[in-house]
Amino acid sequence: MTGPDGPASLAQVRELPSYFAQDVGADLIDVNGHVNISHYFRLGAWAPWQRLQDLGMDKDYIPVRGMSFFTVGHHLDYTAELREGEPFSVRTGLLERTDKALHAISYVLAEARDEIACTMEITYVHVSMDTRRATPIPEDLAATLDTEIAAHPWLAGAGGGLSLRRPR
């Protein structure tokens, strides 16, 4: 979780909204005796999507307004194991956006050990479902995203694996 501006502090991570808080169940455990990485991926990817819905990108967004976000990049660092019975949560935030792209991050936090189990960065392109090509984020959603980005300014330096500025 070291970004260009140094490591994020756990206190900062804890200020981010929490999703999927639970104790590790036996169904998440793999042949290695720890939470399988597919669950970090699933929950880490789902948390920002859930956040976008909570912020107002509602169920009409794809079928009625005809727009969506498609993922273009992921970067995951697995930094600690989670074992059966341990409490964890997924903390998620937005780092930056352009007119057609968005950059999010999720932290899987081992709540009892104060350790980050997984950091997942995500970049999306905003698309028209008609053309399935990039299209600008509409003003109402863009304003909402800007408010969310401004709420956690330290996140601007938290990335490292992905960037909207780098050519892909």
Add this chain to the structure above:
Amino acid sequence: MNEPSYDDVATLPISLQQRVPVAFEDINGHLNIRHYVGIASEGLDETLETLGIPQLWPLNDGQACFTAEHHMRYLAELRTGEELSVRVRFVGRSERAAHVLVFLLDETHQRVSYVMEEIFLHVSMETRRTSPWPDDIAQAFDAVVEEHRGLGWEAPLSGSMALR
């Protein structure tokens, strides 16, 4: 970064081939992202098996591969019914780690759909800490790294991870 073409990546052997099942489709009408990593990881497991790492290694032999890092790029959508294949390129290895690229090829349109870069570590299940690769595995990795170095196309690395 020089992006390899379909024909470049198709010089690698097929680890796994399948059609996109309807159950893997999401609200955006295409293969959901979590199935890209799932299918790519299955293909990697198949390839590791040919190099001497069985899927029940942790249970039967007290050794495991733990993933340390993933970098994933989604280049083209895969839709239900389309044919895909998984190809694995070995980039390098160190005493306790290995660096690979796993590609999903869209066989229907003959294009590269997905590139997953991964570093994984050799772990002793007794200590749950990294330990050196066994000699036979290390030799098998060295041979396949050397073979893939001669493929004639450059590995498209993200630059965001490196072997230690």
